[in-house]
Amino acid sequence: MYFLTAIGQYIIFLKKIFSRLEGSKILFPKILDEINDLGMSSIGFVSFISIFVGAVVTLQVAYNMENPLLPTYLIGLASRDSLILEFSPTMISLVLAGKIGSHIASSIGTMRVTEQIDALEVMGINSASFLVFPKICATIFINPFLIILSIALGLVGGWLAGNITGICPTEEYLLGIKYEFIPFNMAYAIIKTIIFAFIITTVCAFFGYNIKGGALEVGQASTKGVVYTSIFIIICNYFITHLLLN
Amino acid sequence: MIVVDSITKSFSGNVVLDNFSSKFEPGRINLIIGRSGSGKTMTIKCMLGLHQVDCGSIYFDNRNFISLSERDRKKIRKEIGMVFQGSALFDSMTVSENVMFPLTMSSKMTKDKMIERVNFCLNRVDLKNVNDLYPSELSGGMQKRVAIARAIALNPKYLFCDEPNSGLDPATAKVIDNLLKEITYEYKITTVINTHDMNSVVDIGDRIIYIEEGRKKWEGDKKTFLETDDKELHYFKSFSKLFTK
Numbered sequence: 001m002y003f004l005t006a007i008g009q010y011i012i013f014l015k016k017i018f019s020r021l022e023g024s025k026i027l028f029p030k031i032l033d034e035i036n037d038l039g040m041s042s043i044g045f046v047s048f049i050s051i052f053v054g055a056v057v058t059l060q061v062a063y064n065m066e067n068p069l070l071p072t073y074l075i076g077l078a079s080r081d082s083l084i085l086e087f088s089p090t091m092i093s094l095v096l097a098g099k100i101g102s103h104i105a106s107s108i109g110t111m112r113v114t115e116q117i118d119a120l121e122v123m124g125i126n127s128a129s130f131l132v133f134p135k136i137c138a139t140i141f142i143n144p145f146l147i148i149l150s151i152a153l154g155l156v157g158g159w160l161a162g163n164i165t166g167i168c169p170t171e172e173y174l175l176g177i178k179y180e181f182i183p184f185n186m187a188y189a190i191i192k193t194i195i196f197a198f199i200i201t202t203v204c205a206f207f208g209y210n211i212k213g214g215a216l217e218v219g220q221a222s223t224k225g226v227v228y229t230s231i232f233i234i235i236c237n238y239f240i241t242h243l244l245l246n
Numbered sequence: 247m248i249v250v251d252s253i254t255k256s257f258s259g260n261v262v263l264d265n266f267s268s269k270f271e272p273g274r275i276n277l278i279i280g281r282s283g284s285g286k287t288m289t290i291k292c293m294l295g296l297h298q299v300d301c302g303s304i305y306f307d308n309r310n311f312i313s314l315s316e317r318d319r320k321k322i323r324k325e326i327g328m329v330f331q332g333s334a335l336f337d338s339m340t341v342s343e344n345v346m347f348p349l350t351m352s353s354k355m356t357k358d359k360m361i362e363r364v365n366f367c368l369n370r371v372d373l374k375n376v377n378d379l380y381p382s383e384l385s386g387g388m389q390k391r392v393a394i395a396r397a398i399a400l401n402p403k404y405l406f407c408d409e410p411n412s413g414l415d416p417a418t419a420k421v422i423d424n425l426l427k428e429i430t431y432e433y434k435i436t437t438v439i440n441t442h443d444m445n446s447v448v449d450i451g452d453r454i455i456y457i458e459e460g461r462k463k464w465e466g467d468k469k470t471f472l473e474t475d476d477k478e479l480h481y482f483k484s485f486s487k488l489f490t491k
Contacts (some may be wrong), residue, residue: 020316026351115334122294122406123348124323 013206016128017136030134031141038100038135039142043149045099046092050150053091054157057082062167075168076176079158081185085245088150089189090237093196096143097229101204104135105225108208109218117209132205139197147193148186188244195240196233203229247271248293248404248436253302255292255460262288263460266302272403273434274452275427277441281482285460286440287331290406293438294328295319306404324352327397327435329407333389335381335396341368342377345395352400367395371425387418391425398429405430407439411446419443423450444483447471456482 021027061078108131111117120127155177162168168176204225211221248270255263263285270276278286291297293304295311304311306322314322335344345364349355355363368377371391381389390410397405407426411419427450430437441447447454447468454471456464456479463478464471471479 022351110337114332114337115330116336118291118296119328119330119334119336121296122323122326122328123351124320125351 009210010203010206013128013209014202016126017132017202017205019129020126021129021133022125026130027134027137030130031137034134034138035142038103038138039146042096042099042146046095046146046150047153049095050088050092050153051157051160053087054079054083054154055161057087057154058158058161058168059165062162062165072168072172073176073179075162076158076173077179078176080155080177080181083151083154083158084185084189088147088154089192089196090233092147092150093143093193093200093233094230096146097196097200097204097233098226100139101200101226101229102222104201105204105208105222106218108132108205109211109221112209112211113214113218128205128209132201132209135205136198136201139201140194143197144190144193147189151189188240191244192237192240195236199232199236200229203232247305247307248438249303249305250289250293251303251305253292253299253304255288255297255299261460263292263299266457266460266462268455268462268465270436270438271453272436273431275430275437275439275450276453276455277439277447277451278455278457279441279447279482280457281442284458286442286457287408288460289457290408290438290440294326294406295323324400325403327400327402327405329390329393329397329405329410331408331410331412333381333386333393335389335392337381340378340380341373341384341392344381344392345399348396348399363399364395367399368392370398370429371395372421386413387415387422390414390418390422394422394425394429398433401433402435405435405437407437409440409442411441411443416445419445420449426450458482 058075058079061075061082065074065078108117111131117127117131120130159170159173162173163170204222207221207225207228208218211217250266250268250270253263253266254261266285266289268276278289280286288297292299293311299312302312306325309318309322311319311322335341336347339347342361342364345367346360349360349363353360364377368374371394373388373391373395376384376388376392381392384392394410397407405426410422410426414422423446426437426439429435439446439450451468451471453467454465455462458478464474464476466474
């Protein structure tokens with residue numbers, strides 16, 4: 001019952017976000033601020049994780065391909081497809097759910113408990129739309145770039161790991177990552193990322209916006225936001241994959 | 247003038263505001279007093295539309311706020327200034343940006359005019375050289391003054407203050423009280439203040455409403471308040487040294 005109530009409240013919250021939007025003069029600078037706050041500040045973090053994930057994927061693929069009949073370039077090919085189809089869009093989105101999701105839930109939650117949201121409402125501003133809509137636009141815009149960067153750096157990480165350990169020489173690796181490349185896989189990764197960006201922003205904002213209480217509840221909302229976002233991402237990942245790749 | 251007509255508010259069957267009615271006249275300071283949890287803040291929040299009332303009407307100069315569409319409510323909200331208990335300044339903005347915020351959102355002023363207005367409002371509340379500071383860098387009293395500056399930025403017809411003195415030392419509390427008094431008389435604002443500070447009642451109250459458990463128990467001007475032997479009020483007044491000497 002609680003779950004159904006929460007889903008209903010979430011849908012009402014979404015409706016509120018997309019109603020009575022402020023003009024572009026107000027929204028555009030806010031979207032740019034959010035791109036900087038939520039996206040640009042994540043570049044270093046995403047880059048670091050991607051390089052190591054790419055390296056680990058390459059080592060694991062090589063570990064599972066001990067058969068001498070299998071060509072070495074398959075290591076590059078398998079790493080590429082793993083990174084594009086799953087590791088970058090899903091794993092980095094989960095990581096971003098932790099980083100920017102908790103930031104969104106706690107910042108909006110703090111605004112709620114310190115009556116800043118009430119102050120916006122008294123001024124006649126639709127607080128849900130004013131606070132959350134720019135964040136949605138920002139993450140939907142910047143997250144695909146972060147994922148593309150993640151894929152690129154993951155491949156670099158894989159190349160470095162293959163070279164350093166000597167399990168996959170550069171020529172073989174490059175051949176593998178170019179071999180029978182399907183451009184739709186990139187579209188699939190970006191579609192997933194956009195949907196995950198929407199989930200990260202709205203679910204975490206929902207928990208922050210509906211806080212009742214004080215500082216303790218802000219922490220709880222932040223944790224709940226990240227947990228539910230991760231669950232939604234995993235569930236959506238299955239359905240999107242089923243829909244787009246089958 | 248604000249007229250509140252028989253408003254009731256309950257949460258899950260628990261009545262927190264019961265059939266409350268009153269009139270708040272312009273150019274006067276209307277105090278709502280009562281113990282913590284008596285429903286003072288709820289009264290103000292219902293009047294501002296932050297909580298939907300179960301029944302009753304609220305008129306801002308003959309415009310029924312309850313029955314208006316959100317768009318029409320927005321027009322009234324532009325005429326309202328609010329000072330929250332904890333100031334509710336936007337943490338991510340400087341003092342200037344906080345005071346400028348309502349102007350940016352609701353006026354068509356040029357940037358220069360806005361800066362001029364911000365400086366005027368900050369001067370009016372006796373704040374100087376704080377424009378570029380963030381709220382976290384200010385004292386509680388200064389934050390309250392910035393909140394008042396933000397509340398008057400749009401020249402409001404109605405000013406609401408939720409316990410403006412809470413957490414302040416008596417000297418600073420008096421400064422804030424005097425400031426609210428001056429602003430109310432100067433601009434003929436309809437001011438509604440929630441407080442349980444008896445000093446404020448004596449210093450600035452023109453009209454006093456006493457509520458208890460969500461019900462209005464007493465209403466009258468300051469002179470009557472000081473002289474009355476009303477039993478309900480007597481109990482509340484007996485806790486203040488001002489009235490027990």
